[in-house]
Amino acid sequence: MIHHISLAAFDVSTTQLVFLLLNGLALSMLYILIASGFAVIFGITDVLNFAHGIFYMLGAYLAFTVVDATGSFFVALILGPLVVAGLGIAVERLTLHHIYDRSPLYHVLITFGVLLIVTDVVELIWGTGTKFFPTPELLGGAIAIGPVIYPRYRIFTIGAGALIAFLTWALFRYSDFGLIVRAGAQDKQTVRLMGVNIGRYYTLIFGLGTFLAAIAGALAAPFLSVNPEMGNEALIIAFVVVAIGGLGSFGGSIVAGVIVGFVQTFTNTFASELSGFVLYGLLFGVLVLKPEGILGTYEIREQAAKLSYDETIKPVNLTDRRVMAVVGLLLIIPFVSRLPSVSQYGVGLIALMFVWGIFALSLDTVIGYTGLISFGHAAFYGIGSYAVALLTVNFTNSFVIALAVAILFAAAVAWLVGAISARLSGLYFAVVTFAVGQMLYQLALSWSSFTGGSNGFAIDHVMLFGIIDLSETFAFYYISLLLLVSLYYVTKRIMDSPFGLQLQAIRESERRAKFVGYDTNKAKRRIFAISGAIGGVAGALVTTRQTFTSPDSLYWIVSGDALFAVILGGVGTLFGPIIGGAVLIGLDQLLTIYFDQWRMILGFVLIVIVLFAPRGLVSFYYILEDALGNDRDADPTASAGSDADSINGDK
Amino acid sequence: MERDPILSVDRISSSYGSGLVLEDVSLSVKEGEVVGLLGRNGAGKTTTLRSITGVIKPLAGTIEFDGRDITDLPDYEISNLGISYVVEERAVFPDLTVEENLRMGGIKQSDGIMTIEEILEWMPRLEERKSLKASKLSGGEQQMLAIGRALRSKTELLLLDEPTEGLAPQIVQDVIETIRRIRDQDIPILLVEQNLNTVLEVADRVYILEQGRNVYEGSVTDLRNDDATQQEFLGVGTELTDKITD
Numbered sequence: 069m070i071h072h073i074s075l076a077a078f079d080v081s082t083t084q085l086v087f088l089l090l091n092g093l094a095l096s097m098l099y100i101l102i103a104s105g106f107a108v109i110f111g112i113t114d115v116l117n118f119a120h121g122i123f124y125m126l127g128a129y130l131a132f133t134v135v136d137a138t139g140s141f142f143v144a145l146i147l148g149p150l151v152v153a154g155l156g157i158a159v160e161r162l163t164l165h166h167i168y169d170r171s172p173l174y175h176v177l178i179t180f181g182v183l184l185i186v187t188d189v190v191e192l193i194w195g196t197g198t199k200f201f202p203t204p205e206l207l208g209g210a211i212a213i214g215p216v217i218y219p220r221y222r223i224f225t226i227g228a229g230a231l232i233a234f235l236t237w238a239l240f241r242y243s244d245f246g247l248i249v250r251a252g253a254q255d256k257q258t259v260r261l262m263g264v265n266i267g268r269y270y271t272l273i274f275g276l277g278t279f280l281a282a283i284a285g286a287l288a289a290p291f292l293s294v295n296p297e298m299g300n301e302a303l304i305i306a307f308v309v310v311a312i313g314g315l316g317s318f319g320g321s322i323v324a325g326v327i328v329g330f331v332q333t334f335t336n337t338f339a340s341e342l343s344g345f346v347l348y349g350l351l352f353g354v355l356v357l358k359p360e361g362i363l364g365t366y367e368i369r370e371q372a373a374k375l376s377y378d379e380t381i382k383p384v385n386l387t388d389r390r391v392m393a394v395v396g397l398l399l400i401i402p403f404v405s406r407l408p409s410v411s412q413y414g415v416g417l418i419a420l421m422f423v424w425g426i427f428a429l430s431l432d433t434v435i436g437y438t439g440l441i442s443f444g445h446a447a448f449y450g451i452g453s454y455a456v457a458l459l460t461v462n463f464t465n466s467f468v469i470a471l472a473v474a475i476l477f478a479a480a481v482a483w484l485v486g487a488i489s490a491r492l493s494g495l496y497f498a499v500v501t502f503a504v505g506q507m508l509y510q511l512a513l514s515w516s517s518f519t520g521g522s523n524g525f526a527i528d529h530v531m532l533f534g535i536i537d538l539s540e541t542f543a544f545y546y547i548s549l550l551l552l553v554s555l556y557y558v559t560k561r562i563m564d565s566p567f568g569l570q571l572q573a574i575r576e577s578e579r580r581a582k583f584v585g586y587d588t589n590k591a592k593r594r595i596f597a598i599s600g601a602i603g604g605v606a607g608a609l610v611t612t613r614q615t616f617t618s619p620d621s622l623y624w625i626v627s628g629d630a631l632f633a634v635i636l637g638g639v640g641t642l643f644g645p646i647i648g649g650a651v652l653i654g655l656d657q658l659l660t661i662y663f664d665q666w667r668m669i670l671g672f673v674l675i676v677i678v679l680f681a682p683r684g685l686v687s688f689y690y691i692l693e694d695a696l697g698n699d700r701d702a703d704p705t706a707s708a709g710s711d712a713d714s715i716n717g718d719k
Numbered sequence: 720m721e722r723d724p725i726l727s728v729d730r731i732s733s734s735y736g737s738g739l740v741l742e743d744v745s746l747s748v749k750e751g752e753v754v755g756l757l758g759r760n761g762a763g764k765t766t767t768l769r770s771i772t773g774v775i776k777p778l779a780g781t782i783e784f785d786g787r788d789i790t791d792l793p794d795y796e797i798s799n800l801g802i803s804y805v806v807e808e809r810a811v812f813p814d815l816t817v818e819e820n821l822r823m824g825g826i827k828q829s830d831g832i833m834t835i836e837e838i839l840e841w842m843p844r845l846e847e848r849k850s851l852k853a854s855k856l857s858g859g860e861q862q863m864l865a866i867g868r869a870l871r872s873k874t875e876l877l878l879l880d881e882p883t884e885g886l887a888p889q890i891v892q893d894v895i896e897t898i899r900r901i902r903d904q905d906i907p908i909l910l911v912e913q914n915l916n917t918v919l920e921v922a923d924r925v926y927i928l929e930q931g932r933n934v935y936e937g938s939v940t941d942l943r944n945d946d947a948t949q950q951e952f953l954g955v956g957t958e959l960t961d962k963i964t965d
């Protein structure tokens with residue numbers, strides 16, 4: 069009797085196990101396709117392609133449309149991805165191809181711009197609803213595999229995925245094309261000396277990478293849902309898998325694709341509440357223990373690290389008089405516009421622009437002055453936001469205390485992130501910060517008893533000295549302005565101090581900075597903590613104003629917007645990013661009134677700025693000043709020269 | 720008999736951004752000839768080769784190869800015309816196997832002067848290691864591989880940048896032997912060296928650079944007997960010859 073029962077239990081679990089293994093395999097195949105496309109693009113072009121998920125999504129939508137038109141899934145499976153690959157090639161040719169010699173920061177932003185545009189185009193064409201994608205007839209139904217009845221289409225996915233991955237591998241392993249690409253990933257100059265016009269291969273690889281993304285999307289369409297969120301999901305998967313496997317390593321993305329596919333399948337079944345964390349925990353563990361990833365090579369890591377910020381941007385001397393003039397103007401705006409009823413909105417909007425100025429300023433200290441590409445600044449913004457919200461709900465609505473706590477927490481977490489990733493630079497730094505940001509996002513989503521889950525929660529009005537209600541427009545306006553101006557001067561001071569010069573030495577060449585005796589890791593930790601604290605102030609302010617917080621404040625798109633703001637204004641100038649942040653949020657708030665697809669317009673703006681005005685809006689200021697005949701060249705160059713002297717003089 | 724120059728460099732000036740590194744440098748290599756290019760550390764020898772191969776573009780002057788002005792051609796097109804360049808750092812692809820490295824040499828130019836089989840036959844040490852990654856090879860083996868890879872591509876002129884630098888004396892002899900064999904195939908070579916002996920052993924003519932300028936030009940026989948010049952531009956005569964740089 070007992071014997072019989074235990075056998076039955078065993079039967080059930082075997083069935084379940086086989087089922088899970090097959091599911092894990094199907095998921096792994098998709099992940100391999102998504103991630104390997106991302107990896108090969110990075111491997112040869114050093115571009116971290118934030119548009120990768122969007123190409124995946126486009127593959128699914130196009131397949132949907134082609135099936136609709138032709139009725140043939142197999143036509144869709146080939147045609148859709150080819151069209152997307154063509155698009156990828158066009159994007160590369162029109163934008164990236166011309167700026168490979170620039171800092172990778174700009175490449176990231178181009179792909180971010182493409183992401184903004186395509187997201188909205190997809191929404192325009194296909195709407196925001198989820199599309200039902202019928203399983204192709206030939207592959208419908210289920211078949212028995214041992215004790216399991218398994219959907220035929222998923223078996224097909226496993227087979228097709230494996231086949232494509234194998235063909236791609238064989239292409240790299242055996243063809244001349246593959247040989248050139250592998251050699252090019254190691255040493256481009258030498259490949260050129262072998263008579264190869266390597267630039268052409270950048271384009272082809274971009275096409276191949278987007279093709280792989282799109283075919284993964286088309287394959288996924290019949291059993292995962294087709295909706296506008298799928299792009300972001302795929303991007304995050306690509307990031308996680310590739311970072312675990314090794315940036316730029318094709319083999320690594322296969323190994324890591326399998327690991328992530330299975331880990332996700334099993335955690336979804338046995339510990340679904342943990343599934344988000346396990347993924348990021350895995351990533352985090354790998355990055356801490358073996359930052360180059362499982363199969364990433366040290367050489368590639370070195371190479372990526374070499375690519376830190378290298379634009380020679382000299383901070384312009386923004387005189388105190390000018391600052392005072394602007395601040396004076398800003399001080400009286402609320403009075404002048406007191407009368408008409410619309411002005412309340414206007415003043416509120418300007419106040420929000422101050423806040424985003426603060427946020428962009430915080431990022432500029434890291435990117436512009438230290439050369440660290442942080443793609444996770446939403447983390448600090450979000451921490452500031454949650455700190456104020458949780459404190460107000462649970463303890464006190466005093467702004468001073470809330471702000472202090474926000475600063476403390478944001479700085480502490482930032483310090484920790486800096487400590488973990490200090491030995492990384494270039495794009496690895498971007499990957500780690502991205503991962504941290506997304507981890508916190510996931511935490512805010514899942515830990516709903518504490519954070520209110522995906523809806524967030526509302527809070528009381530936050531009071532300054534117990535009497536001034538800071539959700540009130542005018543009070544908020546002045547407190548934000550005060551904080552903005554003080555933080556501008558604080559950061560300016562820091563950047564002019566020996567510590568600031570040390571940071572700029574790191575930006576120019578970390579190796580050299582180390583060589584002259586700086587503790588570069590310590591400097592990076594510190595500036596990251598400072599930057600995080602300032603980011604926390606921005607988040608704290610927003611929540612104070614809106615009396616509300618939600619995980620959206622932690623979402624990676626916020627980090628992308630901050631980067632956008634920094635470049636838009638003028639990286640490495642402090643006041644430039646303030647302008648950039650203000651303009652970006654201003655456009656954001658105004659455009660959203662008139663168009664639903666305003667992010668698309670921002671995407672175009674971003675790409676144009678990156679391509680034609682990489683020094684951002686402040687370069688318009690230079691141009692203007694030049695036109696007015698001021699000799700600004702003499703001054704900044706001279707001060708930069710003396711900076712260099714004092715660096716050498718110190719040691 | 721006077722042979723045509725296959726390469727003529729005419730008063731080129733080159734720079735890496737600030738200050739001239741080469742100033743009015745001229746030289747020529749004729750058919751079938753081995754030309755040595757000597758000079759101290761930082762004299763501009765490597766920069767001269769980079770200018771010829773299009774890795775950097777000279778600011779002034781012209782470079783003609785096989786009667787054609789190549790000054791403004793991109794590096795990969797210059798390679799396709801038949802100039803093979805073995806750089807100072809060797810620059811084998813570390814993660815590719817020996818065989819794949821050789822394949823890369825002829826990837827665009829199937830008309831290389833030797834087949835992979837012939838190269839491997841020539842260089843038995845590589846034959847044994849042909850499936851190993853290039854990063855696993857010793858310095859001497861990597862140098863041989865770099866030379867072999869250059870021969871896999873179309874080679875009407877071979878540029879060698881300090882091929883014996885940092886190699887043990889035994890291996891230096893192997894490399895010299897290889898250079899001789901290439902010369903015997905009538906392939907003109909421009910050989911950059913700091914090791915005077917190597918040049919004296921294999922070259923026909925010599926140029927010396929000093930601080931980015933031509934300071935000497937003559938036949939090997941002349942230089943061999945010209946202790947004053949050796950002293951003045953190459954350091955301390957024979958002492959330099961014995962030095963093994965690292």
Ligand SMILES: Nc1ncnc2c1ncn2[C@@H]1O[C@H](COP(=O)(O)OP(=O)(O)OP(=O)(O)O)[C@@H](O)[C@H]1O
Nearest residue numbers: 735740758759760761762763764765766767807913
């Ligand atoms: N990539 C570079 N960027 C800036 N300056 C350079 C670069 N490469 C070389 N130089 C400078 O140009 C000058 C000439 O260098 P080059 O490498 O041509 O000399 P070389 O004769 O080959 O020396 P060596 O025998 O040490 O190889 C040197 O002063 C060197 O510092």
Ligand SMILES: [Mg+2]
Nearest residue numbers: 764765766807
């Ligand atoms: Mg040299």
